[in-house]
Amino acid sequence: xxxxxxxxxxxxxxxxxxxxxxxxxxxxxxxxxxxxxxxxxxxxxxxxxxxxxxxxxxxxxxxxxxxxxxxxxxxxxxxxxxxxxxxxxxxxxxxxxxxxxxxxxxxxxxxxxxxxxxxxxxxxxxxxxxxxxxxxxxxxxxxxxxxxxxxxxxxxxxxxxxxxxxxxxxxxxxxxxxxxxxxxxxxxxxxxxxxxxxxxxxxxxxxxxxxxxxxxxxxxxxxxxxxxxxxxxxxxxxxxxxxxxxxxxxxxxx
Ligand SMILES: O=C(O)CCC(=O)C(=O)O
Numbered sequence: 001x002x003x004x005x006x007x008x009x010x011x012x013x014x015x016x017x018x019x020x021x022x023x024x025x026x027x028x029x030x031x032x033x034x035x036x037x038x039x040x041x042x043x044x045x046x047x048x049x050x051x052x053x054x055x056x057x058x059x060x061x062x063x064x065x066x067x068x069x070x071x072x073x074x075x076x077x078x079x080x081x082x083x084x085x086x087x088x089x090x091x092x093x094x095x096x097x098x099x100x101x102x103x104x105x106x107x108x109x110x111x112x113x114x115x116x117x118x119x120x121x122x123x124x125x126x127x128x129x130x131x132x133x134x135x136x137x138x139x140x141x142x143x144x145x146x147x148x149x150x151x152x153x154x155x156x157x158x159x160x161x162x163x164x165x166x167x168x169x170x171x172x173x174x175x176x177x178x179x180x181x182x183x184x185x186x187x188x189x190x191x192x193x194x195x196x197x198x199x200x201x202x203x204x205x206x207x208x209x210x211x212x213x214x215x216x217x218x219x220x221x222x223x224x225x226x227x228x229x230x231x232x233x234x235x236x237x238x239x240x241x242x243x244x245x246x247x248x249x250x251x252x253x254x
Contacts, residue, residue, distance in 0.1 A: 004031070005123035007116065011035075011216040018043045018225055025052060028098075029166055032117045032232035038223030046102045046251055049225060053098040054253035067101070068247040075144045076185045080244075083237040084184065085116055085209045086175035088230050088252065090140045090156045095254040096230045103220045105247035111240030112217035113226060117233045118164060118171040120214045129204055133160045133172075136201075137191045140175055144185050157191060165231050172234060176209065177202045209234065220246070 004010045014031040016022050019040040027034040036049070050056070056063035070078035077083070089096040101113065122130065139157045164171040177188035179199065190198040209215055217238060218226060228235055230252075240246055 003119060005117075005119045006213045007120045007216040008212060010117060010120065011115075011218075018049075018223070020044055024049065024227065028053075028227050028229060032119070032166075033115050033226070033228045035218060036225040036227070038221075043223065046100055046225060046249060049227070050098065050100045050251045050253050053100075053227075057096050057252045057254040059252070063251060065250045066104075066247065067250055068105075068245075069242075074183065076181075076183060079183070080111075080240050080242050080246075081181065081183070082239045084176045084178040084181075084206070085114060085215075085234040085236040086186070087173050087234055090158055090175060090186075096252045097254050099228050099230055099235075099250065099252045101226045101248045101250045103222050103224045103226075103248055105245040106220040106222050107240040107244040107246040109241055109244060110238050111244065111246045112219050112238040114215050114217050114236040114238060115226075115228060115233050116172075116209050116215045116235075119167075119169070119232075121172045121208060121234075122170055124211055124214050125208045129208065130161075130170075132201065136160065136193075138174060138188050139191055140186055140188045142186055143183075162231070166229075171232055173231070174205065174234065176206050176236075178206070220248075 004013060010031055014027055014034045016024050016027050016036055017039045018036040019042055022036060024034050024036055067077055069080060137157050137159050139155050141155045160174040162171045162173040175186055175188050178184055190201055
């Protein structure tokens with residue numbers, strides 16, 4: 001079968017209903033993510049949707065998270081700014097294979113969840129960038145106090161290209177550092193690179209990851225569920241207005 005590598009086509013294909021006979025598992029396996037629409041008389045609860053995908057993964061706060069604005073937090077998950085593209089688990093949990101979000105309240109503007117599939121990234125990325133990624137490792141450090149899993153063994157150092165567990169192809173496994181945001185949740189640096197060279201690489205990555213054929217910006221509607229395979233897609237978030245609601249319930253599994 002022809003593999004779809006343009007996110008505009010992928011986002012149209014990776015959709016289904018949220019009913020009890022939804023084909024979401026097959027869509028998730030094929031595309032690495034799926035949007036489930038609240039159509040029909042009966043909707044599957046998020047717990048039941050996640051159950052065949054693994055056991056709930058703890059991020060120190062527990063296995064379920066309400067993502068919405070909170071007062072007095074240094075965690076960008078609970079603020080309204082943009083969140084750069086990343087995979088989960090380097091910093092916040094030990095292992096996460098799938099993540100599911102259910103929209104309880106949609107923002108009136110912005111706040112799209114951003115999804116970039118590895119297949120789309122590698123189809124679009126210049127060869128020299130991919131070549132560079134094959135030869136490096138990236139160190140990550142948390143900038144959020146006391147919230148996620150502690151790393152007594154030191155900062156994680158991870159190769160940015162891993163193996164896609166479904167297709168065996170390359171999978172992009174990075175968090176893009178974005179020092180222009182002084183309140184971002186994590187920092188990252190290429191091992192052995194100076195600050196400027198490291199930053200240059202993240203800028204190149206961010207540039208490819210912002211192309212319309214690589215990233216899909218999911219605009220939320222209440223009742224929708226978004227599932228992602230954390231090992232096959234990156235995610236992030238667009239900013240939204242401070243006076244807007246936005247409430248997602250999230251369960252991750254490993
Ligand atoms: O709120 C979102 O849409 C995604 C937030 C995010 O990047 C995360 O939870 O890791």
